[in-house]
Amino acid sequence: MVAEDQALMSARKNLFSKALSVPGRLHMAAHSHHLWPDATLAGQVEAWEDAVVLADHKWDKALGQVYPAAQGLVARELNLPSPESVVFAPNTHALLAVLMSAIERPSANQPIRVLSTDGEFHSFRRQAQRWAEAGQIELTLVETDRPDFVERFLSAARTGTYDLIFVSHVFFKTGFVFDRVWELAELARPEGPWIVVDGYHGFRAVPADLSAVADRIFYVAGGYKYAMAGEGAAFLHAPEGYGPRPVLTGWYAEFGDLEGPPGGVGYVRDAGRFMGATFDPSGLYRFVAAGRMLEAEGLSTAVVVAHVGRLQRLLLDQIADGQAGPLKDAVVLNPPGEGPQARFLALRHEKASAWKQALAEKGVVTDVRDDVLRVGLSIYHDEADVAAFCGVCRGLT
Known part of the structure; x- marks a missing residue:
């Protein structure tokens, strides 16, 4: 478990240096088009x-x-x-x-x-x-x-x-x-x-x-x-x-x-x-x-899931606390439970499309399916990314 614990301690941004070097972009859609690691x-x-x-x-x-x-x-x-x-x-x-x-x-x-x-x-x-x-x-x-x-x-x-x-x-x-x-x-x-x-x-x-x-x-x-x-x-x-x-x-x-x-x-x-x-x-x-x-770095699916799960819970806590502005009014369709969890959060709200567009204008990439805003996290995200996302969301109406 030592190797897995170390993998969970921080994001592996170093593996995505080229994709993360795009200026002015906060990519929160790893479930949609996952950023390509440098190895690709x-x-x-x-x-x-x-x-x-x-x-x-x-x-x-x-x-x-x-x-x-x-x-x-x-x-x-x-x-x-x-x-x-x-x-x-x-x-x-x-x-x-x-x-x-x-x-x-x-x-x-x-x-x-x-x-x-x-x-x-x-x-x-x-x-x-x-x-x-x-x-x-x-x-x-x-x-x-x-x-x-x-x-x-x-x-x-x-x-x-x-x-x-x-x-x-x-x-x-x-x-x-x-x-x-x-x-x-x-x-x-x-x-x-x-x-x-x-x-x-x-x-x-x-x-x-x-x-x-x-x-x-x-x-x-x-x-x-x-x-x-x-x-x-x-x-x-x-x-x-x-x-x-x-x-x-x-x-x-x-x-x-x-x-x-x-x-x-x-x-x-x-x-x-x-x-x-x-x-x-x-x-x-x-x-x-x-x-x-992924195999060489010890980033098994279980390791990545644990890392993402921790960030998902953090994000949902901050949304519930009002730190993400109006996102607190959305219905979370897939809240973390005891069973397997999807690698994205599905937030249902009538303004989902408008939120997605407003976030895009601020350089934040999410996606929407009908009235569901989807936010996808991966091994290249950390607590600072969650905070930055919530900060932009506070400006939504």
Whole structure:
């Protein structure tokens, strides 16, 4: 515990010297676009230099070294049995499209029956709505704002009437942590239903051990937020035997030992069956650079969560004391409790959008979702940042 205690004593601003050197900016949106650590610059430069020096052979390194290293980082973070169950893509939308194409319908005219919620992120929300309009899926949504959401969702999932169940581990708007989501694994079957957990606000934000359910659930997330690597490094954990032959397929999915019908399109057995085609590998270089930095510095998810949790409680205390001006009138949708806590605070108020704009004019970066102001903290924040934030908020109306 000594190393963890030391890590909690102060922010690690030294790891973000370039991002924090931007004048006049107080970045309080680590949950939205996490500041890039200095290590990612080295990763970006390495990607460029490999392209220049290795030219056509850059893919030998990108796919032979960088890609497996990124898979290993995900597997260690989630305690997966094998890194080969992880596939990367430029964004989660691409992964969802390929995944959906792998579901076999009983007939071409029968829509895929999907259970989800009204609180999913736009990459799924918009596409699901369009699929429903086109008659390709039959979409059932469970409301998230009701206090009995967990039981209602689990009850609906257990009816056995769905082909796909898609739900967030941590909800992007409210910060609610669905800590019983792993119970859905008991329902999963290769023939359906498939369970897909959106882990974008959970990966490296809430400690997660998938070892007991990795053989039955899909898990999708990426490097843009708490993995600190930016765009271009979304990933999917895919259990073996689920969706062996996606209809939407790129030529990278035929790299390796192929299986398939004689004379037909072959696929590898591991998660590579969900791969697309040529992509920009620089996001993976940054993902590996950031992940290795976190491991080398002893900044496990548990350590970062403890540091952020302490600052969240401090901020909420100061808000309650009136030190952040009108923020004391907001409803805290996800106050710290006994269970896992999101890496951002969700403050509901009718003036949330106006507050966000006013803060931006003062150089303070937050974000808003409808009437919810979100404030995200990370390892580059300390008590002085909380005080500075509250000081600016006192000028809000």
